[in-house]
Amino acid sequence: MRTIFALAGVVIKELYRRKDFYVLFILTIVICVVMASVNIYNDNEIIRYIKALCLLLIWISSLVIAITTTARQIPAEREQRTLLPLLAKPLTRTQLIFGKFLGCWLACGLVLVCFYAFFGVLAASREHAWPLLHYFQAAFLHWMVLGVVIAMTLLGSLVFAAPSSNSTICFVLVAMILCVGRYLDEVALKMHEPLRSLVYVLYFAIPHLEWAFGMRDLIVHDWPLIGWNFVGLATLYLLAYVSIFLVAACLVFRRKAVN
Amino acid sequence: MSVILKTEKLRVEFKSREFRQQPKVALRGLDLEVGTGEIFGFLGPNGAGKTTTINVLLGFVQPTSGAAALFGIDVRQPIARQRIGYLPEMTYYYKFLSAEELLRFYTKIFGLSRSETDKRIENLLKLVELEHASKRQIKTYSKGMQQRVGLAQALINNPDLLILDEPTSGLDPVGRMKVREIIQRLKNEGKTVFFASHELGEVETVCDRVAIISEGELKAIGRVSEIVAQHPSLEKAFLEVIGYKPQPA
Numbered sequence: 001m002r003t004i005f006a007l008a009g010v011v012i013k014e015l016y017r018r019k020d021f022y023v024l025f026i027l028t029i030v031i032c033v034v035m036a037s038v039n040i041y042n043d044n045e046i047i048r049y050i051k052a053l054c055l056l057l058i059w060i061s062s063l064v065i066a067i068t069t070t071a072r073q074i075p076a077e078r079e080q081r082t083l084l085p086l087l088a089k090p091l092t093r094t095q096l097i098f099g100k101f102l103g104c105w106l107a108c109g110l111v112l113v114c115f116y117a118f119f120g121v122l123a124a125s126r127e128h129a130w131p132l133l134h135y136f137q138a139a140f141l142h143w144m145v146l147g148v149v150i151a152m153t154l155l156g157s158l159v160f161a162a163p164s165s166n167s168t169i170c171f172v173l174v175a176m177i178l179c180v181g182r183y184l185d186e187v188a189l190k191m192h193e194p195l196r197s198l199v200y201v202l203y204f205a206i207p208h209l210e211w212a213f214g215m216r217d218l219i220v221h222d223w224p225l226i227g228w229n230f231v232g233l234a235t236l237y238l239l240a241y242v243s244i245f246l247v248a249a250c251l252v253f254r255r256k257a258v259n
Numbered sequence: 260m261s262v263i264l265k266t267e268k269l270r271v272e273f274k275s276r277e278f279r280q281q282p283k284v285a286l287r288g289l290d291l292e293v294g295t296g297e298i299f300g301f302l303g304p305n306g307a308g309k310t311t312t313i314n315v316l317l318g319f320v321q322p323t324s325g326a327a328a329l330f331g332i333d334v335r336q337p338i339a340r341q342r343i344g345y346l347p348e349m350t351y352y353y354k355f356l357s358a359e360e361l362l363r364f365y366t367k368i369f370g371l372s373r374s375e376t377d378k379r380i381e382n383l384l385k386l387v388e389l390e391h392a393s394k395r396q397i398k399t400y401s402k403g404m405q406q407r408v409g410l411a412q413a414l415i416n417n418p419d420l421l422i423l424d425e426p427t428s429g430l431d432p433v434g435r436m437k438v439r440e441i442i443q444r445l446k447n448e449g450k451t452v453f454f455a456s457h458e459l460g461e462v463e464t465v466c467d468r469v470a471i472i473s474e475g476e477l478k479a480i481g482r483v484s485e486i487v488a489q490h491p492s493l494e495k496a497f498l499e500v501i502g503y504k505p506q507p508a
Contacts, residue, residue: 002367002370003367003368003370005367006364006367006368009364009367010353010356010364013355013356013360014353014355017355018355080350080351081347081349081350081351082350082351082352082353084317084319084345084347084350085345085346085347085350085352085365085409085412085413086368087317087318087319088317088340088343088345088347088422089340089365089368089369089416090337090338090340090341090368090369091337091368092337257319257320258319
């Protein structure tokens with residue numbers, strides 16, 4: 001475990017010493033503060049739109065950070081040959097994969113803390129309320145979804161040679177899951193065999209991240225908290241996908257030449 | 260003198276990506292033995308199989324046939340790498356870390372205690388003359404300084420065997436001299452050094468024994484003095500062994 005945490009520590013240091021996070025964080029703040037400073041159409045409910053926009057920006061920024069940070073980890077180690085002295089140490093490739101995953105996941109967790117803290121301040125400045133448990137549920141499930149995205153991107157970084165192609169493919173996949181994932185079963189119903197079965201298989205095979213994305217509505221419309229047992233089941237569901245992607249990544253990396 | 264590094268009939272073939280192409284043979288039955296406390300020079304022209312041999316020893320490449328062992332342990336076991344240090348050719352380290360942070364990271368992989376870590380980092384930074392720049396990020400270092408960081412990371416676990424792949428490539432004469440001094444100091448401490456290089460003068464000065472390989476085959480092996488005794492210089496011996504015929508002017 002010590003080795004895995006050491007590897008994770010390097011990934012976290014890399015994230016806070018690069019500019020990516022700061023740029024996205026400042027951009028989100030600027031857009032949201034500007035939006036919050038004007039009251040379009042004199043709508044008293046304008047805060048809901050601002051909250052929805054801010055959460056959308058948080059989701060987009062966190063996905064950008066998670067995918068780009070993860071996609072460059074192993075390709076950069078190979079390109080800059082830092083992988084060689086690392087694997088010359090008593091370290092297994094499985095430990096390396098787990099260390100990279102944990103580092104990216106924890107780093108994204110810290111990013112989410114910053115973003116949701118800003119969101120909380122922004123919402124409280126208008127609504128004078130702190131629904132902390134709502135924020136916790138939304139941020140926690142958001143972090144779990146990022147775990148799936150990170151594990152998937154890590155697997156992609158071992159399959160696709162260039163980080164840019166891996167990032168693009170992962171972005172497209174995640175966007176498709178978030179936007180059309182929930183409608184695949186309805187699409188399948190309108191199709192003929194064998195396409196119908198194929199789309200059904202796809203519907204059950206993909207990780208359904210869209211409902212966690214829908215957690216934004218919980219905060220935007222001040223809906224009541226969802227049951228903690230549901231949060232637990234959702235966590236198990238997402239962790240199952242994380243495990244599948246990580247096992248696949250370990251199997252691919254074991255056969256991969258490092259030089 | 261016990262054998263610390265051993266390869267037996269080591270053969271490595273790389274499959275061609277082209278359809279129906281013959282595999283490329285990188286090593287053809289390489290037999291090597293390096294004993295404790297030796298400085299062993301591993302010579303050969305470009306593409307001879309030096310780096311492939313090192314990659315097999317470090318478990319980066321699986322041999323097609325034959326065996327390789329470090330300290331009597333199969334190189335495929337991660338534990339075989341517990342007592343070795345490795346300096347690859349032309350490596351860039353994590354640019355966003357300082358030398359001290361980088362060394363601290365590697366000590367965690369070896370599971371060293373905090374007090375041992377502090378002591379070792381201090382000694383190594385002194386050895387490679389980087390105490391003044393230990394807090395600076397590696398991206399601000401010159402090539403020579405980066406190579407010395409590499410040497411420090413290779414020594415972080417106080418290894419019994421040090422594997423160096425072209426340790427002085429791309430360095431200026433002062434940088435080369437510093438690396439050579441460090442190798443000499445390690446020799447005095449009784450460490451074993453397996454040293455792949457093109458710098459024949461350097462090998463002649465530092466090494467006890469050398470092996471010359473060409474096209475994946477071992478062409479010559481023996482003490483430097485024995486090889487040099489039959490030729491005007493190690494360079495002449497090297498060229499003759501690899502079968503180089505000078506072109507008439």
